[in-house]
Amino acid sequence: MPLLEVDRLQTHFRTPDGVNRAVDGVSFSVDRGETLAVVGESGCGKSVTAMSIMRLIAEPPGKSAGEIRFEGRDLLKLPEREMRKIRGAAISMIFQEPMTSLNPVLKIGRQIGESMRLHQGLDRGQAEAKAVEMLTLVGIPEPKRRSGEYPHQLSGGMRQRVMIAMALACSPKLLIADEPTTALDVTIQAQILDLMRDLKVRVGAAILIITHDLGVVAEVADRVVVMYAGRKVEEAPVRQLFAKPRHPYTRGLLAAVPRLGSSLGGRPGRLAEIPGIVPSLKTKIEGCVFASRCPEVEEVCLRFAPALEAKAAGHLAACHHAVRGREEAA
Amino acid sequence: MTSVILRRVLSTIPVMAIVALFVFSLLYIAPGDPAAVIAGDQASPEDVEKIRQGLGLDRPYLVRFVEWVFQILHGDLGTSIFTNMPVTTLIAQRVEPTLSLMLMTLVMAVAVAVPMGVIAAWKADTWIDRAAMGFAVFGFSTPVFVVGYLIAYVFALKLGWFPVQGYQPIARGVGPWLSSLILPSVTLAFVYIALIARITRAAMLDVLSQDYIRTAKAKGVGQRAILFVHALKNAAVPIVTVIGIGVALLIGGAVVTESVFAIPGLGRLIVDAILRRDYPVIQGVVLLFSLVYVLVNLGVDLVYTLVDPRIRY
Numbered sequence: 001m002p003l004l005e006v007d008r009l010q011t012h013f014r015t016p017d018g019v020n021r022a023v024d025g026v027s028f029s030v031d032r033g034e035t036l037a038v039v040g041e042s043g044c045g046k047s048v049t050a051m052s053i054m055r056l057i058a059e060p061p062g063k064s065a066g067e068i069r070f071e072g073r074d075l076l077k078l079p080e081r082e083m084r085k086i087r088g089a090a091i092s093m094i095f096q097e098p099m100t101s102l103n104p105v106l107k108i109g110r111q112i113g114e115s116m117r118l119h120q121g122l123d124r125g126q127a128e129a130k131a132v133e134m135l136t137l138v139g140i141p142e143p144k145r146r147s148g149e150y151p152h153q154l155s156g157g158m159r160q161r162v163m164i165a166m167a168l169a170c171s172p173k174l175l176i177a178d179e180p181t182t183a184l185d186v187t188i189q190a191q192i193l194d195l196m197r198d199l200k201v202r203v204g205a206a207i208l209i210i211t212h213d214l215g216v217v218a219e220v221a222d223r224v225v226v227m228y229a230g231r232k233v234e235e236a237p238v239r240q241l242f243a244k245p246r247h248p249y250t251r252g253l254l255a256a257v258p259r260l261g262s263s264l265g266g267r268p269g270r271l272a273e274i275p276g277i278v279p280s281l282k283t284k285i286e287g288c289v290f291a292s293r294c295p296e297v298e299e300v301c302l303r304f305a306p307a308l309e310a311k312a313a314g315h316l317a318a319c320h321h322a323v324r325g326r327e328e329a330a
Numbered sequence: 331m332t333s334v335i336l337r338r339v340l341s342t343i344p345v346m347a348i349v350a351l352f353v354f355s356l357l358y359i360a361p362g363d364p365a366a367v368i369a370g371d372q373a374s375p376e377d378v379e380k381i382r383q384g385l386g387l388d389r390p391y392l393v394r395f396v397e398w399v400f401q402i403l404h405g406d407l408g409t410s411i412f413t414n415m416p417v418t419t420l421i422a423q424r425v426e427p428t429l430s431l432m433l434m435t436l437v438m439a440v441a442v443a444v445p446m447g448v449i450a451a452w453k454a455d456t457w458i459d460r461a462a463m464g465f466a467v468f469g470f471s472t473p474v475f476v477v478g479y480l481i482a483y484v485f486a487l488k489l490g491w492f493p494v495q496g497y498q499p500i501a502r503g504v505g506p507w508l509s510s511l512i513l514p515s516v517t518l519a520f521v522y523i524a525l526i527a528r529i530t531r532a533a534m535l536d537v538l539s540q541d542y543i544r545t546a547k548a549k550g551v552g553q554r555a556i557l558f559v560h561a562l563k564n565a566a567v568p569i570v571t572v573i574g575i576g577v578a579l580l581i582g583g584a585v586v587t588e589s590v591f592a593i594p595g596l597g598r599l600i601v602d603a604i605l606r607r608d609y610p611v612i613q614g615v616v617l618l619f620s621l622v623y624v625l626v627n628l629g630v631d632l633v634y635t636l637v638d639p640r641i642r643y
Contacts, residue, residue, distance in 0.1 A: 056547055088549035095548075100541040105563045105638055115549040150639040166549065 109147030408610030428595035447530025574630035
């Protein structure tokens with residue numbers, strides 16, 4: 001049994017001008033110890049998916065349907081009390097914005113210790129001692145002094161380390177990282193990714209990493225889910241996805257990655273882009289969600305939504321001509 | 331920290347000097363003449379003039395001001411024109427009821443208003459929020475004397491739970507003291523509660539949408555701890571500020587409340603003094619009120635550093 005199974009998850013938001021289908025029937029699973037990356041551009045529903053798993057979607061206006069089975073239990077059906085016992089303990093989360101995700105008026109040590117006090121029943125002294133240990137683990141120098149400091153006394157990279165320490169404090173089985181490196185500069189990004197990889201092995205957690213950065217994906221993921229307009233359009237092991245992307249959207253994403261040399265060599269090339277914009281999630285889309293931007297669009301794409309089909313072992317894509325398109329391109 | 335406090339205390343001196351000048355000048359240019367009041371309706375202009383000379387009111391403005399300031403610096407607020415008692419003695423007699431009233435109101439208002447604002451923010455846009463804010467608008471827009479008479483009518487006259495009027499010094503026992511203070515404090519607290527609850531709600535709404543609240547939820551922190559630990563401490567600066575500013579409301583409200591409930595406090599003292607143009611008493615009480623206000627807000631500034639580690643002086 002996989003650790004986490006997201007099954008036909010739908011998270012919709014009621015807005016004054018219609019229902020926003022931020023996540024519309026997404027399924028995937030995460031195995032124990034595995035790293036799954038969810039990629040897609042802004043607004044594709046990847047963060048909402050993460051928030052839905054944590055049940056942190058404000059309701060109303062949001063509403064999640066489908067099933068999210070964690071160790072066999074459907075999280076969407078758990079009472080809030082039970083869900084609180086899971087948050088920060090079995091499943092924890094790291095957010096994009098280390099600068100604003102820590103409480104500015106509480107000491108670092110207290111913030112890290114809090115989940116251990118809540119979930120493991122440690123007293124204040126024990127929790128603070130454990131917090132210092134966690135700070136050591138995430139490589140913060142002078143952990144004892146730092147644990148007595150406030151977030152504004154730390155740099156962005158250090159704060160993200162603190163967030164990681166906080167998330168790993170109760171040795172979670174699943175760590176959800178929502179764009180953990182996006183707000184950091186490149187050298188710090190690499191450090192944070194290294195740290196996550198290292199700690200994942202030590203703690204034995206599975207990681208669900210949400211990102212728009214394919215560089216990050218290549219570096220940490222075992223498998224990849226590509227989302228577009230609230231749907232999953234492709235899923236594959238990471239090597240296979242980079243080597244043989246089946247969905248035109250994935251190919252577009254890969255082509256849009258800037259490569260060193262491509263524009264610096266003789267001819268100044270233009271960065272490839274995917275033309276058009278993400279369709280509004282408030283209107284129900286007939287046919288393929290990507291049809292309006294797809295270079296390979298055909299009559300059938302506009303009429304029928306393509307089903308997710310296995311194109312190779314462990315490789316799913318939702319495209320009417322995913323295989324053929326690839327062969328032509330190859 | 332001690333040097334900070336010392337510096338801030340010293341900085342209140344110029345403020346108090348300006349207040350003193352202002353109070354003195356205001357009374358100087360205000361119409362009305364204590365000599366005429368003392369002399370009565372039948373007195374001739376010559377009699378009034380004689381009394382005025384006796385009181386020293388005929389001397390130039392500047393001379394009188396300098397003399398007054400000189401007195402104050404020696405701890406002497408002057409002598410009442412009418413009772414011939416030292417102003418400090420008059421104030422000392424009246425300070426307990428007013429201080430009791432203000433403190434009681436402050437404690438009561440904060441204890442009610444802060445949770446009310448927090449819950450209104452948590453339940454924003456529900457009927458709970460609307461009820462709380464409706465109450466706040468009502469509390470803010472109903473004059474103190476209306477609330478006072480209504481409350482006195484219901485709880486003192488009809489139900490007989492509390493005395494209608496008067497004040498029992500704490501020396502006569504905490505029970506009677508509290509019971510004599512409850513109705514006036516509730517009356518005075520209305521406006522104050524409205525003010526604090528509204529600001530608390532607004533500050534909390536802002537804080538509750540912050541990323542770190544989401545982080546706390548993701549850690550599995552319960553609703554109550556989110557509201558009262560993670561959020562309230564972040565919302566504290568505007569709340570503490572408005573509590574400090576609101577002390578001005580308390581001072582103004584105390585004057586009216588003391589009249590409604592016949593409490594022999596500073597409010598009554600200053601109202602009587604104003605009616606009789608008893609300059610030294612008016613000046614003394616206003617100076618005292620100003621000092622209280624300045625000190626309270628000095629306290630507020632110092633509380634900032636306790637609630638928000640980013641604030642350092």
